[in-house]
Amino acid sequence: MSGHSKWHNIQAKKGKNDAKKGKIFTKIGRELILAARDGGSNPDTNSKLKDVIAKAKAANMPGDTIERAIKKGSGELEGITYEEIIYEGYAPGGVAVMVKFLTDNRNRSAASARHIFDKYGGNLGASGCVSYMFQRKGQIVIERTDDIDEDELMMQALEAGAEDFNAEEEAFEILTDPLDFSTIREELEKLGYSFLEADVTMIPDVMASVDMETAPQTQKLLDMIEDDDDVQDVYHNAEFPDEWEG
Structure with missing residues (x-):
C-alpha cells in the first residue's frame, strides 16, 4: 500500500471550502445535468449518472433537487447548457494545478482563469503542461470510526477490486481504476459503508512541497480559483507544511 495518502492535502481542504461557501449543491447539480x-x-x-446521484445523496442533497437537475440535463425541463473546460498551470512554489470549469460562457471562464493565475503569482500554461503529472483514479474516502476495522475494510476493498488502500488519522482512502469505480463503490455501499468522498478524480504522481513562506500565496491562488462560480473542481499537488493552518 502507498506510504502517503494525498487526500488530506488535496481533498480535505477542497471539501471544507465547498461546505464553507455553500456551493456544493450547485456543483453537484451541474454534474447531474451533464451526466x-x-x-x-x-x-x-447510465453509470456516470448513478455515481453522481450517490455523490449527491452523500452530500445530503434533497431528492427533488436531484430529480430537477436530471430533468434539466435530459431536456424535460429547460436549463442552461454547460460545457467542460480544463485549464492548467502553476501556483507559487511550482505547484501543478488543473482547474475544471463547467461553464455556459467559455470566454468568461478563460478570462477569469487568466486573471486569477496572473494576480496571485501563478502561471497559466498550455493544455497538457501539468496533466501528465496526474493520474485519473476513482477515489473513495471513508471516515475512520471506532466501529470500522481497518484490516477488514482493506481486505473488502481489495477483494472488490481496489488498486490501493491508505489509512489516514481521520479517514481511509481507497483508490480504484476509473472503470472499476462504480462497481467498487456499490460493493462497499452494500456492505454498509458511507462515504465522505466518492468520485473519479485526478491524483498527482508527485507532490510539491510548499514552504511556510510560500504557503500563504499558494493557498490564496487555490482559494480564489475555488471561489469562482464556474469552477467545478481544482486538482493540485501542493503538500503544505504540517504546521500550516491555511
Missing part, C-alpha cells in the same frame, strides 16, 4: 445530458436520465443504464 444526464450525455448518457440519459436512467441511472440503471
Whole structure:
C-alpha cells in the first residue's frame, strides 16, 4: 500500500471550502445535468449518472433537487447548457494545478482563469503542461470510526477490486481504476459503508512541497480559483507544511 495518502492535502481542504461557501449543491447539480445530458436520465443504464446521484445523496442533497437537475440535463425541463473546460498551470512554489470549469460562457471562464493565475503569482500554461503529472483514479474516502476495522475494510476493498488502500488519522482512502469505480463503490455501499468522498478524480504522481513562506500565496491562488462560480473542481499537488493552518 502507498506510504502517503494525498487526500488530506488535496481533498480535505477542497471539501471544507465547498461546505464553507455553500456551493456544493450547485456543483453537484451541474454534474447531474451533464451526466444526464450525455448518457440519459436512467441511472440503471447510465453509470456516470448513478455515481453522481450517490455523490449527491452523500452530500445530503434533497431528492427533488436531484430529480430537477436530471430533468434539466435530459431536456424535460429547460436549463442552461454547460460545457467542460480544463485549464492548467502553476501556483507559487511550482505547484501543478488543473482547474475544471463547467461553464455556459467559455470566454468568461478563460478570462477569469487568466486573471486569477496572473494576480496571485501563478502561471497559466498550455493544455497538457501539468496533466501528465496526474493520474485519473476513482477515489473513495471513508471516515475512520471506532466501529470500522481497518484490516477488514482493506481486505473488502481489495477483494472488490481496489488498486490501493491508505489509512489516514481521520479517514481511509481507497483508490480504484476509473472503470472499476462504480462497481467498487456499490460493493462497499452494500456492505454498509458511507462515504465522505466518492468520485473519479485526478491524483498527482508527485507532490510539491510548499514552504511556510510560500504557503500563504499558494493557498490564496487555490482559494480564489475555488471561489469562482464556474469552477467545478481544482486538482493540485501542493503538500503544505504540517504546521500550516491555511
